[in-house]
Structure formats: C-alpha cells, structure tokens
Amino acid sequence: MNLSTRGVLNYLLLPISGIFYVVSVFRSFFYRIGLLTINNFNVPVIVVGNITVGGSGKTPIVIALVNHFKQQGKRVGMVSRGYGGSYQGSLSVDQNTDAYLSGDEPLLIAIQSQVPVVVNTDRAQAVKDLIIRDNVNLVISDDGLQHYAMGRQVEIAVVDGDRRFGNGFFLPAGPLRESPSRLKTVDFVINNGAQHVGEITSILKPIKFFNVATNQEQTLDFFNNQTCYGVAGIGHPQRFFDTLTNLGIKVKSHAFSDHHAFTKKDLEFDTGYPILMTAKDCVKCREFATDQMWYLQVEAELSDDFLTELTNLL
Secondary structure, eight states, X not given: OOTTSOOHHHHHTHHHHHHHHHHXXXXXXXXXXXXXXXXXXXXOEEEEEOSBXXXXXXXXXXXXXXXXXXXXXXXXXXXXXXXXOOOOSOEEEOTTSOHHHHOHHHHHXXXXXXXXXXXXXXXXXXXXXXXXXXXXXXXXXXXXXXXXXXXXXXXXXXXXXXXXXXXSOBTTTSSBSSOGGGGGGSSEEEEESSOOTTSEEEEEEEEEEEETTTOOEEOTTTTXXXXXXXXXXXXOHHHHHHHHHHTTOEEEEEEOOTTOOOOGGGGOOSSOOOEEEEHHHHTTXXXXXXXTEEEEEEEEEOOHHHHXXXXXXX
C-alpha cells in the first residue's frame, strides 16, 4: 500500500487510523500530567526522531551529531529500539555484532561512529544501561520521539524533504505517527533534502565508494558512465537511485522494503555489473559479500549555526 497517495485501501483503513490517533493523543496527555512515568537521567539525552514511518534520513544525521559531540570531547553513547533485530533485552552493539540481532541502523552507527551503542525496545532501560556500562555523559537516541517514557533534554524531528507527511493520514492508512502540529513542540526540525520555512536544511553528501568485501576505496567518479545494479532496502529507495544517477551511473534499480533482511540470493544477478548499495544495507551482507558489491558512504551536512545552537541548548 502506498502511504503517499489516497487510494481505496487507505480510506478503508481510516477508522483504524482514527483509533490510533485517539490512543496516541491520550497516551501523550497521560505522560504530560504524570499518570504515566517519565524516566529522567543524570546526563542529557537528545532524541532524533520523526512523526512518520518510513525513512526520513535520520541515521546519517545521528552519526553527524555523534561525531560533532565526540570532537567536543563528550563521551557519547547511542540508544536504539533496534528495529528489525531479533535480540530480546539489552544488547551492547559493536562492529562484530550480527545485524540480525541488533538491526541494521544501530550496527551501522556503531561501525561508523565508534561509540557505545545499546539496543533495547525499552529505550529508557537502554539509556540506564549505557550510563552504567560505559560512563557516557551524553546520550543520543536514534528515533524514539514517541517513546515518552524516556526523558530527554532536546528533541529533533527529521522531515523528508520530498515526501513530507505522505497522504496526511495516520497509521495504518498513512504514514503519520503523530500530528504535524507536534513539530511545534520540538526544539529543532531538520528538513532532509529540501528547504522549508522554519526548518533546518540538511543535505546528504556522497563521499566515496567502499567495496563491501575488501574495503577498497574508490572516488565518486569511479563508476561514471558504467551500468550498475542499484540495490536499496531503505524507506525511500528512489533517493539513493537518484544519487547514483546524478553521479553519472547507469542504474538498474532493485528496491526492497525498508530494513529488508538480505540474503545471498537477493544479490545474484544475471550479469556481472557492479552492485551499489547503501551503507545501511551492506552491514547485513558482510557474511556473503563479494568484490562485486560496493556501498556509497554519505555524510549529513549540518550548519555550524545549528550545531552551535544545539550545543548551547545543552
């Protein structure tokens, strides 16, 4: 079902969406008035989340924030629900963790940022474990804007610059977890890929290609004018395919569902064209990677003014 359009199925699901909306409003209200418990911590917590389902580009922004505060000398840790992972309880994630235990995003953050990462569906417990185990003095939560049991000092909402709020319906008829009015209550709104009044623009900048099997590096023009398979199991695959096309690559696109559990068979194509993937997808392919497989490293560009304002808020 397409959550960006208003088809027959979307309208049929509206009664369930109405129930979802009412439950979410009452749940938020109960936390505000103290009927439900908010866990507060002795270190600041920054939540980077969104009000929709489907990829809005949070993970590169989380990595950029982690690296920013590391450079300031902070002992940073990251917590996540570990969506797509099978582990039950609290899991410390490092570069050797199986992606099918932790989920792809926590593993990618652990690899690229080299900070302690804890996965738990109970994010408040994950924060407690991170503070005890790793003595961090700043915690960043990848997603969790609606996880109100986890106290936080700063809320950052990420909005997809292209798709915004989809068809404007709540789950399951549309992509909304909360009303767009929720954006008025957060500290910052980051627009991933476009400009919008009152929102901070972030651009995903391609850096270089890495071979998944050998870790060989290549510049962005390495595949220029070549035919390559583009493979993406992310929330908005077309953004990745468009990035490859803009690099001068002739792309044969293969889109999978977000957080797809890749197998070797998924990447067995008829010809030997290079296979270009996102970094988030490739962490699930390390065990069967071949030198045909590459991933594109990207970085989120954030303005110095925003980073200064965020630092001052802490």
